[in-house]
Amino acid sequence: MKSAVETLNPTRVRLTVEVPFEELKDSLDAAYKKINQQVTVKGFRKGKIPARVIDQRFGRGAVLEEAVNDALPKFYTEAVNEAEVNPLGQPEVDITELKDGELLSFTAEVDVRPTIEIPDYSGIEVEVDAIEVTDEDVEKSVEQLRERFASTNPVERAAVEGDVVTVDLTAKVEGEVLPDGIADGVSYTIGSGELLDGIDAAVTGLEAGGEATFTSELKGGSAAGKEAEVTVKVTAVAARELPELDDEFAQMASEFDTLDELKADSRKRLENMKQFDQATQAQERVLEKFLELAEIPVPEKLLEDEVNTRKHNLEHHQLGQMGLSLEKYLELQGKTVEEFETETKEQAVKGIKTQFLLDELVSKEELNVEQEELTEHLFRRAASSGMSPDQFAQAVVQGGQVPMLVGEVARGKALAVVVEAAKVVDTNGEVVDLSDDEDEVEAAAETVEAVTGEAEVAEEK
Numbered sequence: 066m067k068s069a070v071e072t073l074n075p076t077r078v079r080l081t082v083e084v085p086f087e088e089l090k091d092s093l094d095a096a097y098k099k100i101n102q103q104v105t106v107k108g109f110r111k112g113k114i115p116a117r118v119i120d121q122r123f124g125r126g127a128v129l130e131e132a133v134n135d136a137l138p139k140f141y142t143e144a145v146n147e148a149e150v151n152p153l154g155q156p157e158v159d160i161t162e163l164k165d166g167e168l169l170s171f172t173a174e175v176d177v178r179p180t181i182e183i184p185d186y187s188g189i190e191v192e193v194d195a196i197e198v199t200d201e202d203v204e205k206s207v208e209q210l211r212e213r214f215a216s217t218n219p220v221e222r223a224a225v226e227g228d229v230v231t232v233d234l235t236a237k238v239e240g241e242v243l244p245d246g247i248a249d250g251v252s253y254t255i256g257s258g259e260l261l262d263g264i265d266a267a268v269t270g271l272e273a274g275g276e277a278t279f280t281s282e283l284k285g286g287s288a289a290g291k292e293a294e295v296t297v298k299v300t301a302v303a304a305r306e307l308p309e310l311d312d313e314f315a316q317m318a319s320e321f322d323t324l325d326e327l328k329a330d331s332r333k334r335l336e337n338m339k340q341f342d343q344a345t346q347a348q349e350r351v352l353e354k355f356l357e358l359a360e361i362p363v364p365e366k367l368l369e370d371e372v373n374t375r376k377h378n379l380e381h382h383q384l385g386q387m388g389l390s391l392e393k394y395l396e397l398q399g400k401t402v403e404e405f406e407t408e409t410k411e412q413a414v415k416g417i418k419t420q421f422l423l424d425e426l427v428s429k430e431e432l433n434v435e436q437e438e439l440t441e442h443l444f445r446r447a448a449s450s451g452m453s454p455d456q457f458a459q460a461v462v463q464g465g466q467v468p469m470l471v472g473e474v475a476r477g478k479a480l481a482v483v484v485e486a487a488k489v490v491d492t493n494g495e496v497v498d499l500s501d502d503e504d505e506v507e508a509a510a511e512t513v514e515a516v517t518g519e520a521e522v523a524e525e526k
Contacts, residue, residue: 477510
């Protein structure tokens with residue numbers, strides 16, 4: 066076999082391949098065998114029809130077509146390996162010549178990973194928010210804990226904001242009660258905004274036994290997105306009572322003996338959260354600077370596929386679970402279709418460039434993924450997917466996605482290398498040292514995932 070490679074542009078090549086006919090022998094034999102099992106000829110047992118008879122009855126062309134289809138993937142792979150290119154996606158193959166007994170020639174055009182020069186990232190500087198936890202932050206955190214330990218007591222008065230009401234709901238669309246439009250005994254805290262738009266105004270001022278009707282757009286169910294006439298009947302009103310903020314509350318709500326100790330722990334937890342947010346912010350901004358320094362061409366077909374994948378995931382998975390259409394989502398976001406298309410394309414470009422650049426750095430720095438790192442990443446991904454580690458691991462193995470997980474961790478390690486080399490200061494002018502963060506690699510992997518999205522740049526041969 067002879068092959069040659071022609072660079073069409075930085076992200077696409079054309080392979081030209083010539084195969085001597087004798088190299089098709091195994092595929093020809095397989096083609097005759099396959100046809101033998103599929104057809105019957107009077108006077109011959111099934112599977113025992115001579116090749117010359119198959120040629121006469123069904124045509125030599127049918128055999129050649131079957132043989133070529135069988136052989137092409139192997140010859141294409143050999144040509145790819147010989148040319149030392151990294152194809153992305155499936156090739157566009159064109160058979161240019163097929164002479165029976167002499168020669169098979171074909172061309173294959175395919176997108177490839179571009180050659181990328183890793184820029185000098187040692188001079189990257191970014192600014193991040195300073196870690197500041199105010200007394201108001203601590204008070205708000207303690208108040209949220211206090212809310213969790215609130216008790217409710219029935220009252221015989223009109224409902225007011227903050228009360229917990231028990232209600233029966235009936236929803237009608239165009240005068241007809243929906244099949245799933247009746248719900249009895251629903252508990253709702255007035256002012257929480259957790260049910261239907263308009264319900265707060267409807268139930269405020271009603272006593273037990275009171276009833277009101279309001280119009281609201283349904284968020285889910287069989288008529289999601291439609292305007293409905295909702296009748297709400299209050300069956301009970303209860304007032305929420307918050308516990309006193311004292312040492313007794315601290316002992317009830319935590320492992321601490323005093324309120325001061327509880328507040329000190331809340332401050333420490335808030336500082337840890339802000340420290341994590343600061344590290345994430347640093348990683349995101351360093352990655353932005355790193356991408357700006359590099360020249361990274363993006364294959365058009367790959368970009369098109371990535372944009373379509375992102376749209377599909379948003380529309381059929383994320384929005385589908387919330388009962389929202391794309392049109393309603395854009396309306397809630399205040400975006401036009403054109404703005405959405407532009408934003409999605411920009412995100413896709415950034416995701417592809419991030420994968421290309423960090424993968425190149427992984428290769429250059431010879432970064433390896435340890436089993437412990439992969440296990441930690443698997444545990445986190447399992448938790449975020451709502452599956453047990455064993456279930457998630459089984460799904461990953463069965464889906465052939467282990468290389469994808471390894472790639473995610475490796476890119477996280479690559480980004481961590483760049484972040485460690487960068488100068489990070491906060492808004493107070495203080496240098497931020499992220500090198501002591503034990504979870505730096507895993508946090509960086511999360512940052513990369515957020516940019517690259519669910520779709521992986523697949524290399525296929």
